[in-house]
Amino acid sequence: MASLSDDLCKDNRPELSPQALCHVVLRTSPSQYERMIEFYLLVLGGRVSHKTHRLCFLGYDEEHHRLAIIAYPHAVPKSANVKPVVGLHHMAFGFPKLSDLVTSYEQKKSAGIMPDWCVNHGMTISMYYNDPDGNQVEFQVDTLDSARAAVDYMNSPEFEENPVGVDFDPEEFCRRVKSGEDEEAIKRRPNIGKRDRR
Structure with a gap:
């Protein structure tokens, strides 16, 4: 995944930024x-790094754990009667290629796990799933060539009109x-006009 330059990330502020977002609990x-x-072992193709009767660390790449x-x-569970609730909205995991997102979708589908929402945001093509507790998990592929291009797109009139997607x-x-x-054609977000919510 492309990284942004320091001036793009921080707007030249003096605060020290972390090197990475390391894990979610x-x-x-x-x-x-x-x-x-x-669920997470399946959808992440993950491994257990450590597990006790009440705490489990899961990894799927070079990091010791990501979740x-x-x-x-x-x-207590989230209440179906109270929406939206404050707190985490979703977490996102990226793939480098559209074919990877297809493979991910088909593997999850074969296990009976279907996406709750599929959307082309313009800078990503994304599939959202709900875990057993109702937390939302996004799997995405970047659609543009660089983080700079994504930021430019997010500041365009088209994105301003529809920041949600298609x-x-x-x-x-x-x-x-x-x-x-042609993958560029698949990645290109159709312009459907104004949309400000799902």
Whole structure:
């Protein structure tokens, strides 16, 4: 993935920025603990770095862990009657190629896990899933050649008019990618006009 230059990231502010976003920690209930671990092992193609009866560290790349799940004895589920709730909206994981997103979708589908939302944001093509606790997980591919191009797009009139994106059918997306259609055409977001929410 392309990285932004320091002046683009920080606007020349003097504060020291971290080198990376290293991991996310999710709180769950003891009854959901094993389901959550199995879900993330599957959707991330992950491995367990360490696990106890209430704490599990999961990795999928060179980092020792990217996700941790903690079972809290008195944790309560999100209420279906109260939306939206404050807190984490979603976490996102990236793939380098459209064909990787297709493979990811098909592997999850074969395990009975389907996306809740598929959208071309303009700078990414994304599929969103819900984990067993209702947390949203995004899998994406960047559509532009650089982070600079993505920031420029995000400051364009088209993105200002529609910062959400354009929904797509995952099966049609897979068909287009497998057909050998020009990837730039698949990545290009249609202009549907104003849209300010999902």
